[in-house]
Amino acid sequence: MSTDPLIEVRGLRKAFGDNEVLRGIDLTVPEGSATTLLGPSGSGKTTVLRSLNVLETPDAGVVRIGDASVDFGERADARTRREEVRALRARSGMVFQSHHLFPHKTVLQNLLEGPVQVQRRDVDSATADARALLEQVGLAGREDAYPAQLSGGQQQRVGIARALALKPQVVLLDEPTSALDPELVGEVLAVIRDLAAQGWTLVVVTHEIRFARDVADQVLFLDQGVIAERGGPEVLTDPREERTRQFLSRVLAAG
Ligand SMILES: Nc1ncnc2c1ncn2[C@@H]1O[C@H](COP(=O)(O)OP(=O)(O)OP(=O)(O)O)[C@@H](O)[C@H]1O
Numbered sequence: 001m002s003t004d005p006l007i008e009v010r011g012l013r014k015a016f017g018d019n020e021v022l023r024g025i026d027l028t029v030p031e032g033s034a035t036t037l038l039g040p041s042g043s044g045k046t047t048v049l050r051s052l053n054v055l056e057t058p059d060a061g062v063v064r065i066g067d068a069s070v071d072f073g074e075r076a077d078a079r080t081r082r083e084e085v086r087a088l089r090a091r092s093g094m095v096f097q098s099h100h101l102f103p104h105k106t107v108l109q110n111l112l113e114g115p116v117q118v119q120r121r122d123v124d125s126a127t128a129d130a131r132a133l134l135e136q137v138g139l140a141g142r143e144d145a146y147p148a149q150l151s152g153g154q155q156q157r158v159g160i161a162r163a164l165a166l167k168p169q170v171v172l173l174d175e176p177t178s179a180l181d182p183e184l185v186g187e188v189l190a191v192i193r194d195l196a197a198q199g200w201t202l203v204v205v206t207h208e209i210r211f212a213r214d215v216a217d218q219v220l221f222l223d224q225g226v227i228a229e230r231g232g233p234e235v236l237t238d239p240r241e242e243r244t245r246q247f248l249s250r251v252l253a254a255g
Pocket residue numbers: 016019021039040041042043044045046047048
């Protein structure tokens with residue numbers, strides 16, 4: 001049995017113009033674990049997450065998920081690079097801050113779009129899977145609703161089900177509750193907790209410290225484009241670094 005981590009990132013760098021946002025990120029994520037990325041606004045958390053499925057193209061560094069890997073520092077002809085990126089993207093499903101559902105499609109049609117149109121899966125089996133996923137996120141019976149007929153929390157749960165419908169090896173969640181009204185946050189966090197308990201590999205950018213404490217096997221604290229501290233959930237209660245301590249006390253005081 002392989003003991004390699006499912007995800008391996010080495011030397012990840014990214015600048016937007018003069019703004020050096022990622023300054024050499026190394027991380028690993030074991031299969032079946034939950035990793036949370038925390039840190040101040042602008043520290044690069046979202047850019048790390050988006051680099052994992054190449055929604056941002058890193059300037060340098062290697063990203064490997066399972067057996068798909070891209071070395072962004074190495075020149076490759078356009079066709080080879082396209083193929084490498086396609087293979088890497090296929091390993092992950094993304095959940096955005098605002099769910100990005102198709103407004104003119106029903107919940108079920110939203111869930112079938114990726115599996116049927118992109119992955120060319122059989123409609124009947126994809127539909128059966130989609131119904132099971134809706135049940136899992138507590139939305140059985142809402143197949144025919146349109147996004148506008150759902151609450152923000154329900155829409156985000158559809159967003160999670162849609163990511164799972166792609167049968168990814170890892171689910172990437174970018175501040176999945178920060179666009180929600182406070183009373184809707186709990187139902188979405190509960191679904192994510194369930195996924196972690198079921199053994200999904202998760203990487204979550206979040207400001208929800210208590211949630212991170214509950215689910216995280218690994219905590220990565222970013223500051224100014226580097227990982228300033230890493231460890232288990234104890235990082236959230238007993239950080240070694242002063243900047244982690246200051247960040248946590250600010251967030252906990254605000255929440
Ligand atoms: N597409 C882009 N073009 C230019 N600058 C960008 C782009 N995306 C991000 N940045 C900049 O990169 C820096 C890091 O952004 P990022 O979104 O990764 O931080 P973050 O830690 O996720 O912050 P937040 O908690 O506020 O979402 C910020 O200075 C941001 O303005």
